[in-house]
Amino acid sequence: MPATLHSDSPLVPAVKLIDVTARYDQNVVFNDLCLEIAAGQFAGIVGPTACGKSTLLKIILGIHAVSAGQVELYSYPVDKVRPGTIGYVPQLGSVDWNFPVTVEEVISMGLYTNGRIWPWLSKQERACIRDLAHRLGVDDCLQNHISDISGGQRQRTFLARALINNPKLLILDEPTSGVDIKTQHEVLHLLGDINSGGITILLTTHDLNAVASHLPWVICFNRGMVAQGRPNTIFTNEILTKTYGGDIVIVKSEGHLLIANSTPLNFIDEHP
Secondary structure (H helix, E strand, O other): OOEOOOOOOOOOOOEEEEEEEEEEOOEEEEEEEEEEEOOOOEEEEEOOOOOOHHHHHHHHHOOOOOOEEEEEEOOEEHHHEOOOOEEEEOOHHHOOOOOOOEHHHHHHHHHHHHOOOOOOOOHHHHHHHHHHHHHHOOHHHOOOEHHHOOHHHHHHHHHHHHHOOOOOEEEEEOOOOOOOHHHHHHHHHHHHHHHHOOOEEEEEOOOHHHHHHHOOEEEEEOOOEEEEEOHHHHOOHHHHHHHHOOOOEEEEEOOEEEEEOOOOOEEEEOOO
16 A cells, blocks of 8 residues: 655655666666765755766656665555645646646645545635645736746746645755746745745756755755755865866855856855
């Protein structure tokens, strides 16, 4: 029988990978990976394109089988965890925005991950959707088509879908991709608030600025673990060069980190 995640003990990791090997056919993505995410953590995974970040999320979600090793969520094998106890927000670039669905209907889709069979919503469920939509700032567009709302509202809508079952673990794939800087900061502030309520959050991102400004914990990843820790500790020339495979220069200036490479310079707050 699938297990519901019970443990709130900080001694029990939210996510634990033990000697995990992932592959697609004969192509090994990463090998013998060991990784722990503490319960209650707000962590981001950074690394170059095609380094295995999305595959790692799929393994944690239980939708990509491992070739070897063990995956546990709050000490339970990932395949024994009850559906709905993990919330997932995909990359918005993978969404068909022409699909005829409203904001309210998108949020309600999250209710069907727990095995329910009834096609209609109860009064209590509609009230929960309205309350959550109000909390996330999309209550004024519940009846709007998803193509008629802003990028920030879309991200909040899919976040509401992931949260409607009150998960203990929330996983997001590139939640700040494709939105403007203001919306990026709004989304990450919102995730910080959600995390403060006790939900463990794990996300992938390419935005080092946002990571350093908002996330307390970072995992540098490139087909395996490079380093993990607080941004101001692990954002070093050596670690970022090893992660991204290029020459990266780190300069500290007036409380900020200056990260320079062949692309335009990025200023990162040294004290997230």
